[in-house]
Amino acid sequence: MGGVRMTLYFASILPGLEYVLLDEMNQKVSEVEIIQIKRGKVFFTTSSIDTCLHALRSADNLFQVLDQFQLGPHKKHLSQLSGRIASLDLKDMDHNSLFWINASRKGKQTYSRYELAWAAAEGIQRHYPNWSLGTNRDNQVEFRVDLEHQNLIFSLRLTDPTFRYRNQVRQFSRAALRPTVAHSMVWLSDPKSTDIFVDPCCGSGTILSERTAYPVNQIHGGDISESVTRIAKHNLEHTKVKINVWDARELPLSTNFVDKVVTNLPFGKQISIDEDLGLFYRYVMNEIARVLKPRGRAVILLGNFQQLHVEVNRLGMVCLEAYPLSLKGLHPTLMVLEKQ
Numbered sequence: 010m011g012g013v014r015m016t017l018y019f020a021s022i023l024p025g026l027e028y029v030l031l032d033e034m035n036q037k038v039s040e041v042e043i044i045q046i047k048r049g050k051v052f053f054t055t056s057s058i059d060t061c062l063h064a065l066r067s068a069d070n071l072f073q074v075l076d077q078f079q080l081g082p083h084k085k086h087l088s089q090l091s092g093r094i095a096s097l098d099l100k101d102m103d104h105n106s107l108f109w110i111n112a113s114r115k116g117k118q119t120y121s122r123y124e125l126a127w128a129a130a131e132g133i134q135r136h137y138p139n140w141s142l143g144t145n146r147d148n149q150v151e152f153r154v155d156l157e158h159q160n161l162i163f164s165l166r167l168t169d170p171t172f173r174y175r176n177q178v179r180q181f182s183r184a185a186l187r188p189t190v191a192h193s194m195v196w197l198s199d200p201k202s203t204d205i206f207v208d209p210c211c212g213s214g215t216i217l218s219e220r221t222a223y224p225v226n227q228i229h230g231g232d233i234s235e236s237v238t239r240i241a242k243h244n245l246e247h248t249k250v251k252i253n254v255w256d257a258r259e260l261p262l263s264t265n266f267v268d269k270v271v272t273n274l275p276f277g278k279q280i281s282i283d284e285d286l287g288l289f290y291r292y293v294m295n296e297i298a299r300v301l302k303p304r305g306r307a308v309i310l311l312g313n314f315q316q317l318h319v320e321v322n323r324l325g326m327v328c329l330e331a332y333p334l335s336l337k338g339l340h341p342t343l344m345v346l347e348k349q
């Protein structure tokens with residue numbers, strides 16, 4: 010007798026943060042088996058996909074793998090893709106009519122990712138003659154085709170944009186983080202109900218908002234820009250978060266007061282500050298090190314790893330982990346630090 014074949018899923022995440030998601034899954038989902046980790050994707054099986062849909066906050070999207078097979082590199086092979094998809098068992102989805110297919114490809118093929126998506130769409134339409142192609146914004150069912158060299162994965166997206174944008178009417182400032190990235194940072198701070206938590210450069214409050222998903226003692230945030238703090242106040246209206254207009258180089262907080270500092274310092278051209286970035290990091294790091302309790306943790310996303318490294322050594326802090334990321338065309342680093 011053959012074993013029961015478990016449904017395979019994958020979660021997409023910002024490349025570089027795969028192991029943060031893995032940790033979140035292992036801690037939040039009791040029945041989960043990690044199958045494989047690839048750049049930006051964690052493949053897993055579970056009997057608790059509903060728990061994943063409700064509880065995971067670092068993942069951008071969740072997908073169910075519908076089929077995996079080998080596909081050749083030439084245009085003539087695309088008809089095999091259409092045929093294979095046309096013969097898939099997708100019966101319980103036939104109440105929907107507008108669909109969309111996203112495709113990605115890696116390797117040497119003589120077709121584009123658009124031709125790949127088109128071939129998959131032909132397969133869907135052969136299967137469901139009444140379905141029609143929507144757009145990436147207007148659809149009821151969304152599929153993905155991911156081709157890496159000859160290995161093709163065809164999947165169904167289980168989450169819509171409200172999953173990563175938290176189902177809320179939120180406003181974002183120009184340099185706002187994705188909530189899923191903000192969550193990964195919060196997760197790396199190891200949230201505890203006794204935490205006094207601070208984001209000294211909070212912008213529109215994405216990190217603070219993610220922190221409210223877990224029990225906490227106090228949460229404070231601030232930004233030098235009054236207009237940005239108005240957005241943060243709006244976003245955090247019905248929470249216990251206290252938002253201030255302040256200068257992170259001179260925080261109105263007592264020495265050894267804070268358990269966790271999690272922040273996204275300005276980097277690249279996304280935000281202008283009124284002085285040299287190196288000096289800015291120096292002053293802000295002085296303040297972070299001052300307000301943190303001994304063994305307090307700081308999780309910091311910033312553009313220039315080297316500059317911060319110098320400050321971390323100078324202040325006698327220890328770098329527990331560093332994650333190089335790709336974000337908005339830049340390559341910032343996420344650092345997890347501990348005050349000694």
Ligand SMILES: C[S@@+](CC[C@H](N)C(=O)[O-])C[C@H]1O[C@@H](n2cnc3c(N)ncnc32)[C@H](O)[C@@H]1O
Pocket residue numbers: 181182184185186187209210211212213214215216231232233234237255256257258273274275276279280282
């Ligand atoms: C990268 S953004 C933070 C974005 C935020 N994580 C969000 O999701 O909206 C950096 C923020 O640092 C703020 N900032 C710049 N200089 C500052 C200073 N001296 N004190 C406090 N905040 C400052 C900027 O106004 C900006 O909102």
